[in-house]
Amino acid sequence: MRRSLAAALLVPVLLLAGCGSGGDPGGQPADGPDVLRVLAGSEIKDLEPLLRRAEAEAGVKVRLTYTGTLDGAEQVAGGRADGNVDATWFSSNRYLSLIDGAASRLATQTKIMVSPVVLGLKPAKASELGWDGKQVTWADIAQAAKDGRFSFGMTNPASSNSGFSALVGVAAALADAAGALTAEQVESVTPRLKDFFSAQRLTAGSSGWLADAYARDQRVDGMVNYESVLLGMRDPLTLVYPGDGVVSADYPLTLLASAPDAKKSLYDKLAAWLRTPAVQKDIMTGTHRRPIVPGITPDSRFGDHQLIELPFPNRRSTADELISTYLNRVRVPAEARFVLDTSGSMTGDRIAGLRQALTALTGADTSASGAFTRFSNRETVTMFPFNDTPGRPIPFTVPERDPASVLADIKRFAQGLDAAGGTAIYDSLRAAYDLPPTPGHYTSVVLMTDGENTDGSDYAAFESYYRALPQDRRAPAFVVLFGESDVEEMRQVAELTGGALFDARSTSLSSAFKEIRGYQ
Amino acid sequence: MKRRVGIILAVILAAVAVAAIVLGNREPDQPQATVVRGVIGSEKKPFFDDPRVKAAFARQGLRVEVDTAGSRQIVTDVDLSRYAFAFPSSVPAAEQIKNDRGATTTYSPFYSPMAVATFEPIAGLLVKAGLLRDSGKGYQILDIKKYLDIVSKGTRWDQIPGNSEYPARKRVLLTTTDIRTSNSAAMYLSAIGYVANGDDVPTSDAQISKIAPVLAPAVLDQGFAESSSEASFDDYLALGAGKTPMLVVYEAQYLAHVFAGDGAIKPDMRLVYPSPTVLSKHTLVPLAEPGNRVGELLTKDPELQALAAAYGFRTTDPKAFDDLVAKTKAPAASGLVDVVEPPTYERLDRLITTIDSARP
Numbered sequence: 069m070r071r072s073l074a075a076a077l078l079v080p081v082l083l084l085a086g087c088g089s090g091g092d093p094g095g096q097p098a099d100g101p102d103v104l105r106v107l108a109g110s111e112i113k114d115l116e117p118l119l120r121r122a123e124a125e126a127g128v129k130v131r132l133t134y135t136g137t138l139d140g141a142e143q144v145a146g147g148r149a150d151g152n153v154d155a156t157w158f159s160s161n162r163y164l165s166l167i168d169g170a171a172s173r174l175a176t177q178t179k180i181m182v183s184p185v186v187l188g189l190k191p192a193k194a195s196e197l198g199w200d201g202k203q204v205t206w207a208d209i210a211q212a213a214k215d216g217r218f219s220f221g222m223t224n225p226a227s228s229n230s231g232f233s234a235l236v237g238v239a240a241a242l243a244d245a246a247g248a249l250t251a252e253q254v255e256s257v258t259p260r261l262k263d264f265f266s267a268q269r270l271t272a273g274s275s276g277w278l279a280d281a282y283a284r285d286q287r288v289d290g291m292v293n294y295e296s297v298l299l300g301m302r303d304p305l306t307l308v309y310p311g312d313g314v315v316s317a318d319y320p321l322t323l324l325a326s327a328p329d330a331k332k333s334l335y336d337k338l339a340a341w342l343r344t345p346a347v348q349k350d351i352m353t354g355t356h357r358r359p360i361v362p363g364i365t366p367d368s369r370f371g372d373h374q375l376i377e378l379p380f381p382n383r384r385s386t387a388d389e390l391i392s393t394y395l396n397r398v399r400v401p402a403e404a405r406f407v408l409d410t411s412g413s414m415t416g417d418r419i420a421g422l423r424q425a426l427t428a429l430t431g432a433d434t435s436a437s438g439a440f441t442r443f444s445n446r447e448t449v450t451m452f453p454f455n456d457t458p459g460r461p462i463p464f465t466v467p468e469r470d471p472a473s474v475l476a477d478i479k480r481f482a483q484g485l486d487a488a489g490g491t492a493i494y495d496s497l498r499a500a501y502d503l504p505p506t507p508g509h510y511t512s513v514v515l516m517t518d519g520e521n522t523d524g525s526d527y528a529a530f531e532s533y534y535r536a537l538p539q540d541r542r543a544p545a546f547v548v549l550f551g552e553s554d555v556e557e558m559r560q561v562a563e564l565t566g567g568a569l570f571d572a573r574s575t576s577l578s579s580a581f582k583e584i585r586g587y588q
Numbered sequence: 589m590k591r592r593v594g595i596i597l598a599v600i601l602a603a604v605a606v607a608a609i610v611l612g613n614r615e616p617d618q619p620q621a622t623v624v625r626g627v628i629g630s631e632k633k634p635f636f637d638d639p640r641v642k643a644a645f646a647r648q649g650l651r652v653e654v655d656t657a658g659s660r661q662i663v664t665d666v667d668l669s670r671y672a673f674a675f676p677s678s679v680p681a682a683e684q685i686k687n688d689r690g691a692t693t694t695y696s697p698f699y700s701p702m703a704v705a706t707f708e709p710i711a712g713l714l715v716k717a718g719l720l721r722d723s724g725k726g727y728q729i730l731d732i733k734k735y736l737d738i739v740s741k742g743t744r745w746d747q748i749p750g751n752s753e754y755p756a757r758k759r760v761l762l763t764t765t766d767i768r769t770s771n772s773a774a775m776y777l778s779a780i781g782y783v784a785n786g787d788d789v790p791t792s793d794a795q796i797s798k799i800a801p802v803l804a805p806a807v808l809d810q811g812f813a814e815s816s817s818e819a820s821f822d823d824y825l826a827l828g829a830g831k832t833p834m835l836v837v838y839e840a841q842y843l844a845h846v847f848a849g850d851g852a853i854k855p856d857m858r859l860v861y862p863s864p865t866v867l868s869k870h871t872l873v874p875l876a877e878p879g880n881r882v883g884e885l886l887t888k889d890p891e892l893q894a895l896a897a898a899y900g901f902r903t904t905d906p907k908a909f910d911d912l913v914a915k916t917k918a919p920a921a922s923g924l925v926d927v928v929e930p931p932t933y934e935r936l937d938r939l940i941t942t943i944d945s946a947r948p
Contacts, residue, residue, distance in 0.1 A: 176656045179819055
């Protein structure tokens with residue numbers, strides 16, 4: 069289970085790399101007259117077995133390249149997807165459509181299926197709260213969260229559509245907004261959002277990883293996720309459909325305007341095939357998503373609640389304001405620990421890449437995804453640079469207001485990094501776990517090394533150290549593969565700590581760090 | 589300059605023709621088919637995708653391939669040099685394309701009035717709220733003047749007295765598509781704009797400035813709007829009143845399913861007509877010779893006209909449509925009288941731009 073988790077997370081990064089270099093990732097066809105190249109959100113990964121049938125049944129080979137929601141939206145709107153892919157398949161095009169200039173990049177959009185974002189709770193907790201079989205509103209849920217009666221996990225709204233949809237829904241419901249949310253309403257609803265999100269104990273960069281992390285962590289009572297993910301959990305959850313409304317994903321398969329004519333025909337074939345009654349039924353039974361084509365008898369597991377769909381913002385500035393409010397003012401602040409290899413092998417481009425990757429997180433990256441991956445207000449960041457031995461930890465706390473001076477300090481730290489000496493990975497990693505966590509923060513560790521362990525204790529020693537740690541001192545380690553790092557050992561670190569692997573070997577440290585930010 | 593564009597266009601068309609022959613040869617059953625590529629409003633895509641429509645064109649040696657785009661996008665964003673015809677869903681858009689591209693003719697093979705798709709419990713509430721009433725001719729009409737009053741008051745569903753059927757806190761608002769991209773929203777805007785302008789088609793910038801703030805809440809306060817009428821109709825059919833209690837549609841979208849008897853229209857679904865309404869006259873602008881042939885065939889070929897009727901469109905010869913209505917007891921209005929003309933493309937465009945700049 070854990071092994072497959074870490075492996076699964078590695079795949080998207082590899083595929084994305086394949087996209088740029090035009091290689092042949094994961095044995096999928098690179099291109100060809102019957103290949104439709106699709107830029108997709110990781111949410112649709114569970115459709116891969118079904119899509120393999122498209123070759124025989126629709127005459128279309130689907131080649132998927134995965135990316136995050138915001139990142140994907142920026143790629144498409146900025147025209148960087150043109151020529152590399154023919155179509156996109158995200159769980160929603162709403163944010164993308166709000167970006168200026170995006171509309172002209174998109175041709176036909178075809179909705180394939182639907183899944184609302186709702187709350188799933190352990191059945192015992194749901195009945196303790198009296199929420200099974202009763203109509204509950206987001207306001208009820210926020211009150212229970214404020215009173216500390218339950219805890220939940222949710223994905224990062226800047227990285228994943230399920231978190232973004234949940235945030236929009238909760239904000240609209242708590243603001244009692246009768247129409248589209250405005251920036252003023254975002255401001256006035258912020259205290260109530262804080263109540264709601266005070267109960268969040270788990271975050272993630274993707275809804276699939278969230279589900280796995282939730283399954284591992286018995287302390288968390290539930291999660292906000294797609295109905296399809298919640299219904300797919302091995303241990304059944306009680307689903308709470310808030311009576312004041314939800315935001316749903318509608319998975320539009322979208323042709324890019326730049327796609328060549330031959331690819332357009334493939335798109336038409338695939339879209340038509342996906343909407344045939346037989347395939348719609350298979351999607352429903354296989355992935356627990358609701359069919360978009362009428363006439364398919366819905367699975368009884370969807371229940372018979374009338375789902376009120378909450379209005380979604382129709383201005384990008386409002387959506388961005390909401391995400392930024394969540395990150396900088398509302399969420400449980402992050403405590404991020406960066407264990408950074410500054411050994412001799414990092415000399416040259418590598419240390420320069422590390423400096424740049426960290427600098428980008430201080431606000432130097434001015435794209436939307438860059439703005440949402442910067443170190444957030446209220447966040448504690450501790451740097452653990454190392455070579456032969458662990459270096460002195462260097463802590464930074466970004467203040468609630470006016471973060472610029474601390475961000476500048478972090479930037480100065482990054483610019484001052486130099487490479488020399490050996491590689492004491494596990495002594496240094498241990499140093500990061502030796503530091504007690506800051507109460508009321510969400511702690512995680514990033515391990516970046518470009519080589520094998522040459523000094524100090526070994527992996528086995530770290531493993532026994534970690535296993536002896538009390539539960540509240542444990543934290544996921546997000547491990548960056550770089551240079552000649554020992555893939556197998558790094559995988560073990562990720563599995564041991566419930567973290568994940570990120571491959572920067574074929575992309576860049578900067579893109580790996582940016583992706584990791586979604587998990588902190 | 590114009591000459592140069594013409595030459596480039598000719599080169600592209602030659603390339604298209606060559607590609608057409610090459611591609612055409614791949615189809616074993618239609619060895620000589622000429623590929624004609626058009627850009628159309630999304631609501632006509634099911635029609636063009638129908639195998640019977642494809643067969644009817646094939647018999648004339650044509651293979652028609654279409655991309656969809658909003659009518660306004662077709663005018664402003666789409667690279668028309670790739671296409672042999674544009675087929676937007678309104679006369680103003682078609683006229684603009686015709687002028688821009690120097691086309692000499694247009695074809696209007698079928699039309700569809702703007703309508704509202706809703707649900708029985710919602711329709712009941714609308715009657716209670718005084719918005720919906722019987723026309724006396726077998727269909728219900730939605731009073732736009734009263735609707736605009738409700739919009740200006742910001743009335744929510746749960747504020748309608750005696751409403752236990754749909755106690756949503758959302759505003760009472762017709763769902764529309766995105767006015768920036770979609771013709772159906774623009775047509776709807778024409779109808780409500782007519783009312784807001786004192787029952788007259790807006791013809792001056794002064795009038796636009798005056799009515800824009802009145803109309804803005806009716807299209808913007810709903811929040812995010814789908815870019816195409818097919819997408820929002822998908823939501824109506826699949827997700828029901830929770831997502832879309834009342835949706836501005838082309839009558840044809842609804843009737844196509846009634847005529848087909850495919851079960852998509854469930855017993856609690858209702859089709860009503862705004863008063864006034866606007867006709868969406870689907871108008872084809874040929875951009876190259878094979879586009880002309882498509883326009884002629886759509887207008888004159890009895891089989892294509894019958895197929896268009898099967899997709900819910902009202903055709904030049906009303907018989908095919910009327911027969912289907914009689915046969916399926918479809919809730920199609922006969923003798924719609926309260927029909928108004930849309931403003932010119934330029935005026936409508938200004939109205940859309942003015943409203944959009946007030947997005948919340």
